[in-house]
Amino acid sequence: MILHPAQKQVVENNSRFKILLAGRRFGKTVLAVEEIVFTAVNKQDARVVYIAPTFQSARDIALEQLKNRTADIVIQVNETRLEVEVFNKFGGTSKIFLRSWDNIETLRGQAFDFIALDEVAQYRNFWIGWQEVLRPTLTDKRGKVLFISTPSGYNHLYDLYNLSLTDSEFKSFHFTSYDNPFLPKDEIDTAKTQMTPERFAQEYMASFQKTAGLVYKEFSREKHLYSELPEGSFEKVGGIDFGYIHPAVVLDIRTDGERFFVEDEWVRMGRTETQLAEYVSACKFNAVYPDPENPSAIEELRRHNINVREVIKGKGSVTTGIQRVRELLLSGKLKVNARCINTIAGFEMYSYDEDTDKEIPIKENDDEMDALRYPIMMLMATKPKREEVLEILEAQRERKSSNISDVGL
16 A cells, blocks of 8 residues: 555654544545554554444445455455454464444453554543543553544544643644645635635644534633632532443532532443442532432432432523523633543533524533533522622612601601
């Protein structure tokens, strides 16, 4: 396979963890296949895995390319399980697996020499899957990883790309679609005239842009992140969004009644209701505000003597809760500790469907946002707004004036 100069820069770098940020049609998957086959051929009994967002996309994107690339060394191809076995240069065999991020748990406990992750920006709950499942699979073999993607807003890919600034094992590369000499430049130029500047910058120039339809456009890392909790007296409350296949989330929130600080986060998949309750109990919250739609999990919290407060959900509650969070962001009274990477990613990915007029966000990237919304919605609901207080005071003055007039009569 002949690689163009930009692809060669990535291949020839020996860093353990490489992140390739590139525009559409740069040749990201071609590069991934090349690295996969190289490892399979040059390591004895190698185990290599390619991961796409879904099983179908793994089949559609990479299988044919792998079959063509390994035609001279292939032993067998299992198209049902998406597995390819090839000869290596030691006279033995190596295995290549195609898997999906949405079923990442199946890789837990395995060992790999090399992992290629394609379209990383599309992965839900990336840090959990990477830290809990994939990173341990590299330990035995000191395996390497290639992360490849086009951006999709400021999400986990942004933080992953910037790891090279603080961790010497990571190396980041950035290329645009123009860096592929086999693409007709006039076609890219034409696409530029037919797309919004933001969309073109993201898709072709591989530039990080705000997610379209973002719910919390007010959120800014510069304004809303902190590293140390300020001095003061704070109540410690918990926001809880239950989950098992998708993550369970517990947010440690400190509040003085006016300000809210997300001090810590606990985001885990595959945890039982009892395990979650044991964690929450150990946190010693003053009170917790859980998703009310899981009564058995709430009952488990109560069995652990946790102070569970009611969360009222109904028509318009999501919109109301979002508005409360927005008000806090605008006033600078809601802050997030910089270590809460999943909550930050939630703020930067939680969005509305651009193709509808509905004000209900898409049910994606919402676990942390739901856990945050519950306590804020309920705690702010118990505090009358300034306008409401003024109305009450005015009504009291009018009643007092009316009583004086009555006495005068």
